[in-house]
Amino acid sequence: MASQHRKPRPAGTRVAGIRTPALATAALTSVALLSQTATAAPSADGKPSVEEVEKKVDDLYRQAESATEKYNAAKEKTTKQRKQVDALLDDVAQRAQKLNEAREELGSYAAAQYRTGASAPDTATFLLADSPQDYFDQTQLMGRVTERQKGAVDDYFADQAETMKKRQEASQSLQTLTDSQNDLRTAKATVQKKLSSARTLLSQLTAEEKARLAAIEEQKRQEAARKAAELAEQQQAAEAAAAEQESGGTSGSTGTDTSSSSPSTSPSTSPSTDSSYATKAEKALAFARAQIGKPYVWGATGPDSYDCSGLTQAAWKAAGVTLPRVTYDQVNSGTTVSLSAAQPGDLVFFYADVTHVGIYIGNGMMIHAPKPGAYVREESIYYDGESSIHSVVRPA
Numbered sequence: 001m002a003s004q005h006r007k008p009r010p011a012g013t014r015v016a017g018i019r020t021p022a023l024a025t026a027a028l029t030s031v032a033l034l035s036q037t038a039t040a041a042p043s044a045d046g047k048p049s050v051e052e053v054e055k056k057v058d059d060l061y062r063q064a065e066s067a068t069e070k071y072n073a074a075k076e077k078t079t080k081q082r083k084q085v086d087a088l089l090d091d092v093a094q095r096a097q098k099l100n101e102a103r104e105e106l107g108s109y110a111a112a113q114y115r116t117g118a119s120a121p122d123t124a125t126f127l128l129a130d131s132p133q134d135y136f137d138q139t140q141l142m143g144r145v146t147e148r149q150k151g152a153v154d155d156y157f158a159d160q161a162e163t164m165k166k167r168q169e170a171s172q173s174l175q176t177l178t179d180s181q182n183d184l185r186t187a188k189a190t191v192q193k194k195l196s197s198a199r200t201l202l203s204q205l206t207a208e209e210k211a212r213l214a215a216i217e218e219q220k221r222q223e224a225a226r227k228a229a230e231l232a233e234q235q236q237a238a239e240a241a242a243a244e245q246e247s248g249g250t251s252g253s254t255g256t257d258t259s260s261s262s263p264s265t266s267p268s269t270s271p272s273t274d275s276s277y278a279t280k281a282e283k284a285l286a287f288a289r290a291q292i293g294k295p296y297v298w299g300a301t302g303p304d305s306y307d308c309s310g311l312t313q314a315a316w317k318a319a320g321v322t323l324p325r326v327t328y329d330q331v332n333s334g335t336t337v338s339l340s341a342a343q344p345g346d347l348v349f350f351y352a353d354v355t356h357v358g359i360y361i362g363n364g365m366m367i368h369a370p371k372p373g374a375y376v377r378e379e380s381i382y383y384d385g386e387s388s389i390h391s392v393v394r395p396a
Contacts, residue, residue, distance in 0.1 A: 064194035071187035224380035228364025281345020287318035334395035
């Protein structure tokens with residue numbers, strides 16, 4: 001990663017409220033060891049170097065996180081489809097019951113016609129009648145009954161056709177549900193396989209190799225903290241310049257001419273909007289901070305554990321804002337802003353396939369659920385290098 005080759009900030013410094021990690025001094029000793037071996041060739045026995053293991057493990061964690069988002073999407077889709085299938089099956093059952101009742105009613109009509117001779121030919125009915133008047137009265141009555149029966153028959157066949165249609169829909173939905181469940185199982189198996197491979201690689205490291213791996217990670221943390229401090233300084237400078245410009249514009253507008261006062265009304269709507277967003281963001285951040293220390297668990301949405309998108313979804317839900325479940329839907333649920341314009345509460349997305357997300361807290365830092373084996377924590381948005389940042393989105 002390009003960020004590993006930048007010179008780390010001297011230990012013990014403080015910039016814009018960003019604290020240099022307490023283990024920095026000890027880590028520098030390890031980094032010295034790292035620098036001696038970073039360019040070393042792979043061992044003669046074919047065993048991968050620590051650097052290769054570190055890259056492979058990072059790749060496996062990323063692949064696992066990508067599979068986790070696919071799992072989350074498949075799970076959400078499966079849940080919705082299950083509800084649709086249940087509703088269709090209930091509808092089909094009700095229609096089938098209605099058809100059975102209609103069939104019984106039609107059967108009673110047929111039996112009544114047989115008993116009264118209504119189904120006999122008109123000539124026979126006339127000859128069997130007690131008088132011509134009885135024949136005409138019976139014919140008129142049966143005409144009305146036959147019309148009602150015809151309507152019942154028409155309704156029966158219409159309901160039967162609609163029931164068949166609903167049964168086909170239910171059958172198709174069940175097939176789609178089965179496909180989604182297969183996708184769910186596949187994504188789950190992929191996650192488990194990637195995580196198992198990562199754990200196996202890490203378990204094969206010697207104590208010395210683990211120390212060198214820790215040194216690599218510490219070097220990356222220091223570089224990430226340095227970049228976060230730079231962003232914090234840039235944002236603070238921009239805020240100061242904007243405040244100075246606003247102050248100058250306010251002090252300069254002493255006239256009462258309406259034409260000169262109208263431009264100032266346009267910017268005045270921005271603080272109101274920012275204030276509204278800041279209020280919601282504060283609630284989201286308060287929730288996120290309360291989750292610090294809870295474990296990352298893939299597919300988890302709280303309250304005891306989270307994955308990355310589960311945490312951001314829950315945090316903004318606490319602020320009254322509903323976000324989709326997965327990262328590649330969350331990235332489209334708001335307004336994209338530049339990194340330099342990022343405000344606390346904004347969502348920071350990572351990687352080209354948008355498979356990770358954190359919630360920005362200011363000064364180049366965020367709260368996120370990083371990866372399996374880790375816990376919800378505050379960390380620099382540059383934790384995996386500047387090139388890993390995909391976009392920043394303001395969700396409310």
